[in-house]
Amino acid sequence: MYGQESEQQLEEKLMSRFNGLGYRTISLPDETSLLAHFRELLTQQNIENLHHEPLTDGEFKRVLNELVGAKSHYQIARQLRGSDMNPMGKISIQRDNDETVYLTIFDGLDATNNIYEVAHQITVAGTHENRYDVTVLINGLPIVQVELKRRDVDFRQAFNQVIRYKSESMRGLFRFVQLFVISNGGETRYFANGDGDLNANFMFYWTDKENNWLNDLGAFSASFFTKERLHSLIAKYTIFDSAKERMMIMRPYQIYAVEAIMHQALNNPHKNGYIWHTTGSGKTITSFKASQLLARDTDAEKVIFLIDRNDLDVQTSKNFNSYMTTIPGEQALDSTTNTGSLVHQLQSHDNSLIVTTIQKMNNAVNNPHYKSLLTSYHDKRVIFIEDEAHRSQFGEMRKNVNRWFTNAQHFGFTGTPIFSQNIGPDKRTTESLYDEELHRYLIKDAIRDHNVLGFNVEQMGTIKGRDTISDEQVEGIDTQEVLTNDDRLNNIVNHIMLNHDNKTKNRTYNALFAVPNTTIALRYYELFQEKIKAGSSDLKVTTVFTWTANEYSNEQNQGTDNDTSRHGLDKVIDDYNQTYRTNFSTEDFKGYFNDISQRMKSHDSRTRNNNIDILIVVGMFLTGFDSPRLSVLYNDKKLEWHGLIQAYSRTNRVEKDTKSFGSIVNYRNLKAATDAAITLFSAGDESSFYVKKxxxxxxxxxxxxxxxxxxxxxxxxxxxxxxxxxxxxxxxxxxxxxxxxxxxxxxxxxxxxxxxxxxxxxxxxxxxxxxxxxxxxxxxxxxxxxxxxxxxxxxxxxxxxSTDRIDVQYIVNLIKAINLEDEDSRQADVNKIKQLLDKAATNDLKSKADLIAAFLDEMVPTLKTGDSVGDSLNAYLAKRRDAAVSEFAEDVKLPVDVIEKQIIETQFYGQADVNEMNKNLSTAGYGFKAKINIKKRIKSFIDDTIKRFTVV
Structure with a gap:
């Protein structure tokens, strides 16, 4: 029935569907008509602010410059939405009579205060002339671009078409496009627009609340394109990462979870709730968004985002701040160790949303001095959002917080809830703590949706002659003695060294090695180092653990001497300092931990000297650590239930096409434990957990x-x-x-x-x-x-x-990630970037390599801890650009603002304003022949300037 349906027929059906949803069809044959239509609607919606005086041509040009100008897509997207607490998109311009007027371009609070339209086959001239299939407009601005293919064509061809359109013709108002939808009728996906390259791994399915796919274009559009849903996607369910300057669109299950929380908060304020979303599905982003909307849209006195201090590595802290702030470099996360700062935030009326740790909150409600200051909160409505609720919310600290905040509502997020099967000594389940489950998205759903990868689990026999017997149940012998035997440990190290390059695609990826206690961690470390020093391997191997007594389980503590462990770690850190030119010690354990975390996440196959190939761990990094570059878990410890799923799930983050699954290599027989855990946390359906045999x-x-x-x-x-x-x-x-x-x-x-x-x-x-x-x-x-x-x-x-692209975006990302914490790390990062600049292959990167190198030499040494390297780079490039424009303007004897105006015209319209340029050159006294030569120079300078000083 569908096989013969053409692209045109799909388009006609979709246009009809939009009409049925209340969208008005308009005819916009080209970019000129799009601009005219937007101008008409902008005037219509702001007529009172304009005192019933329509915009003049000059004023409308100022509008376009304010809307787009030289802005990145990230800046345009932020401008469209206003602020988190006041989501009204506004701009201000100066009218011809010098009056400043504010114009609304989008109402993020009330969906009905916007105009929804749809057009098709808009033709835009660029490097090539392109015709866009279907364009969805809000208030005359193109917000969603839909590209279609006929049913017998791979829908991903439309993705490549979008990429081509972006490079060839998506300019001017089309830079307002926030979302792309691609479909061949039977397969439909959506994804966010942005600066730089688009990643096909971040095309999302749309689903119903029960996570059933709505792939057919008809079912998709009937749900996704209702005015209320589209408005919510734009106004509510986008996340801005200020550190990376990118906009992210939320997945459907994240949206449904936030909506379930909001419904509970508004309609059942005395009942808690929890979200069961599998590890790796983006719970943190979901909980952030829920926190923001709860703070804005409920009557809660405070919304407190509560996290476990032990989950906070340096990169996680940066992510928190990136998502929660609107200004790059601004700090939203209260990361101080002083409980007084938390109490001050609670007393302040300036912020309704607070991010803190459960440890600090526990200190606040237990300290008599602080308790007296918090008396007013004893019975006020407070909402807690608790991330990783399976770990941090079952102890005495949670009970202390509950006793103090008697009118609190709690929402927990967990990928591995506590059930009767995996219950702890306190005999409490997640449901008993949080009342009811509000939404679920299981590991089987995430693997099906390609939001996380499946697993390849290998069971390696390590006890000679007893491979069919569980390593934990060797009869008639001392099990621990066998498991810690030097020959066994040595064989495991040999096996890892022999297979590591193959498992990690020649160290494109890296690995964790989980062991039972600190003593075994040090023994494994020494075995690796002996072989590395003997020339058997050049692997970069280190270990990290805490020597605090009683931190781990009984098995983890067996044979562990805390003093010996600390001395051993001192030696490990000395080796680490020599390898990576750092200066850490156990006195600066946090710095050591954070440096390891960063190296594990920013693993780079081009500069192996800075990598960690294998990190030996006892408990750290097995929960809460997310890195797409981590693909292998070697395991020589007992794991079960949520601990097993959490540890396995460190390896299955989506990265790129070369990473097909998470690899688990068990040197203990965990087959039964793995099957039990999968059954429990997949609600009985384990069909998608494993990759093919x-x-x-x-x-x-x-x-x-x-x-x-x-x-x-x-x-x-x-x-x-x-x-x-x-x-x-x-x-x-x-x-x-x-x-x-x-x-x-x-x-x-x-x-x-x-x-x-x-x-x-x-x-x-x-x-x-x-x-x-x-x-x-x-x-x-x-x-x-x-x-x-x-x-x-x-x-x-x-x-x-497996080709490695060294382009501008890659280099800029490395610059933004420069570690300013200490001088050695800073210089190491700078040296790494300079090495890559020397290998610049793309013309775009070559054109700005000297500028970037100059920034690294002149500005990076002056930056302080906490400074935004990205902001400093932008400021430096702006300064150098202004200097270049001034120098050129003086050379051609024209005012600087004339050159600047022509640059803006070119950026927005794709070409300079030749008529305006002729007038300026005549005013400057140039004759006919001289004008021709100067115009060529100006156009060449403009093209070079745009290319040379634009890095987004």
């Missing part, structure tokens, strides 16, 4: 190779496909892409041998990869052509080649 994947790999050979038998035969046209090349691209995808999955299995693959070798794969890259570069969409190629819209998934 080796034999199954091997057959898929062989089948994909056979399909490739039907198209081209040998790598050199690819050359003949160019003569057969685009269809032949397309078949090769799709077939070899499948080969690469399965190769990336199967290569990390210990069992894999190329001998198992008939008629195909590693050399064949590499030769085909070379041909694949040639095809990719031959049809590069940025290449000038008279006719667009069908291959431009194919998803090449070039990341499958």
């Amino acid at each position: 080796y034999d199954e994947l091997l057959q898929e790999f062989i089948g994909n190779i056979k399909a490739l050979h039907k198209i081209t038998e040998q790598p050199n035969d690819v050359n003949d496909l160019y003569n057969q046209g685009n269809d032949a090349l397309k078949k090769f691209v799709l077939a070899f892409r499948d080969v690469m995808r399965t190769n990336n999955q199967i290569r990390v299995y210990d069992e894999f041998k190329w001998e198992d693959v008939p008629g195909f070798s590693k050399q064949d794969l590499e030769s085909f990869q070379g041909k694949y890259q040639e095809v990719y570069h031959q049809i590069n969409p940025n290449k000038e052509k008279n006719k667009a190629s069908i291959l431009e819209d194919i998803d090449f998934q070039i990341d499958l080649l």
